[in-house]
Amino acid sequence: MVYITRIEKFNAAHKLWVDDWTEEQNQEVFGKCSNKNWHGHNYHLHVTIKGTPDPVTGFVMDVKKLSIIIREQVVNHLDHSNLNLDVPFIPKGLQPTTENLIILIWQQLQTALKGYPCQLHGLKLWETDTIYAEYYGE
Amino acid sequence: MVYITRIEKFNAAHKLWVDDWTEEQNQEVFGKCSNKNWHGHNYHLHVTIKGTPDPVTGFVMDVKKLSIIIREQVVNHLDHSNLNLDVPFIPKGLQPTTENLIILIWQQLQTALKGYPCQLHGLKLWETDTIYAEYYGE
């Protein structure tokens, strides 16, 4: 069992905000992340799949194909987007925290990778260079 | 003459958009950067000053003081902000490109560093990990 990872990147705006709360409550819980006018990040996404290298090609999965799937399923939707407003697979009202975002990205990729002889193993999503989330589907 | 640099970071949203243009024109020139709902970046700012090390302290300038000035004059205004809407020192209607932003940051720091026995030498502003601007005040 070998694990192979491809890194892709996207830039996006978001804010953390609960509609049922007052501005003060939002400020208290989310601090500067509750700025009504949004802020944004350069996200780096690591997608790790696992499997046995093919005896002829030596590939667990062709990383070029993996890159195309990540871009079609994830990056094309998220890059230069507003995570609260623009992305079909992010439910309206859900906080676009790194934690929630990584679960939704997993679901996108899990579906797209069905039928391949390898498995989605884990994701790592950097929001800044001092914060990242990881998710393994369970 | 020794140059000393301090790096500070901020996250912000922005969009590139000319009001006098149609949506198609904006899309043609700015591409995905013209998304009406904004996108964003993690910016890394290098501030370089130059001078002669003090014979007693060995400092061109105390980097802790430099860090405080950068945060007061620049980062506190820009961090978790919308560069098109929120920042007093960015004129409304000016495109918040990395190029324009670095000139405005220079002006903020130039003023704040007056009176110190060192000079502001240059700035380097990373917008993503593949794009950066540099400015030397002229």
Place this chain on the structure above:
Amino acid sequence: MVYITRIEKFNAAHKLWVDDWTEEQNQEVFGKCSNKNWHGHNYHLHVTIKGTPDPVTGFVMDVKKLSIIIREQVVNHLDHSNLNLDVPFIPKGLQPTTENLIILIWQQLQTALKGYPCQLHGLKLWETDTIYAEYYGE
């Protein structure tokens, strides 16, 4: 179960030295790390906690709070310190190797995180850019 990581940094001096050994023995085992006059490092600490994102805030744990805890429990004690002499939670005589240090940091954080609805999952401690330790509490 989502994992979220915060990175904090500190600079410190240390040496590796066994009092019961001669200088030659120390030199033989620890090499340049046994320099009596100390040497030092920029340490980077990754603190990973795990849990379920809160349905309202989207947080496993507010990373700003996590950052405060890490600084209060770990960084404020270690930053600009001598690891052999200055740190209350490092027993005198214990070698301040990356391996021993990471276990002691775990104990500091484990205690401080009690009562939070998330769990400390793992630590990663970079000593240089070619050496790091990891610890998962067992």
Place this chain on the structure above:
Amino acid sequence: MVYITRIEKFNAAHKLWVDDWTEEQNQEVFGKCSNKNWHGHNYHLHVTIKGTPDPVTGFVMDVKKLSIIIREQVVNHLDHSNLNLDVPFIPKGLQPTTENLIILIWQQLQTALKGYPCQLHGLKLWETDTIYAEYYGE
């Protein structure tokens, strides 16, 4: 149980090519990686061992010794080599993909680390700054 990692680097040429296939088939599967005249990479190898820190030295294993072993067993063979032609422990005809390479490096290190009171835990091999493989011996 503490994990300690040492990073070593090497540069090498390789190509991905199946002799039984036509040039078109090779191009279709391997793309630019099938260039007959080779291409190359700067590889970064993370070697992680695990064990209990020695009560006197504080070491799971002396990282200087680990570095020597990695260089003798792996880097000296691979650095500035052609992975398809030059390396005794890479079978002729096996595709030198990151996936196959990491398994062979594991075997080299597994053998060399026998007799040490620690265990080889895992390897991580970066081929470019957007692709890496991991292997844990099973």
Place this chain on the structure above:
Amino acid sequence: MVYITRIEKFNAAHKLWVDDWTEEQNQEVFGKCSNKNWHGHNYHLHVTIKGTPDPVTGFVMDVKKLSIIIREQVVNHLDHSNLNLDVPFIPKGLQPTTENLIILIWQQLQTALKGYPCQLHGLKLWETDTIYAEYYGE
């Protein structure tokens, strides 16, 4: 005058070898870089142009256009290539050192950027993460 830089990457094989020398002479001067079977690197290229930001777009030059020019003129020729054998703009017999390579890349870009209202200012070419060359056209 603002400077804006775009980073692009390519992977390539090469060797350093003088045909008029014996194998021993080549080994003596070039060491492991003279391996007949080639070795390779992941190159990172910084392309810096300078000019005045356009008053409407805020661009010195659209970085997307700059990226396309770099890929058409440089990366598409060098990526997954053999620098000694495959590249039209590298004269046969010229050593493909980082120093010679950066001068040839400058010539490619200088020609392609004619007619733009900005100037090519400088190049920085990383061969490994401890070696890079810079060139300013004179």
Place this chain on the structure above:
Amino acid sequence: MVYITRIEKFNAAHKLWVDDWTEEQNQEVFGKCSNKNWHGHNYHLHVTIKGTPDPVTGFVMDVKKLSIIIREQVVNHLDHSNLNLDVPFIPKGLQPTTENLIILIWQQLQTALKGYPCQLHGLKLWETDTIYAEYYGE
């Protein structure tokens, strides 16, 4: 004129302290850097030389030779040292700030590079990942 840079690294302890000042004065000016028991850093040193590539070898200077000179003249003295106590070329009583250190490193290298057909152009010394100094000999 091509510039070529080699990066070398060292770890060291130091403190900033003026003997003629009280402990309070030292604390006020140098903050945590005045800790009597020292602290330390992982330093990264960039050494840039300039010249014309040799028409046969393609080298401005063989980077392997440059690396040996840097290690002999600088790194072997500084690595795992105490910058206040251990280094022959650092005058006692001089503050081992990054600014003073880079000037002394310049003098070491300037002397050692005499007789080579290239010139020392500049140095860049990273003290932490947010602070660096640069020096060009004047």
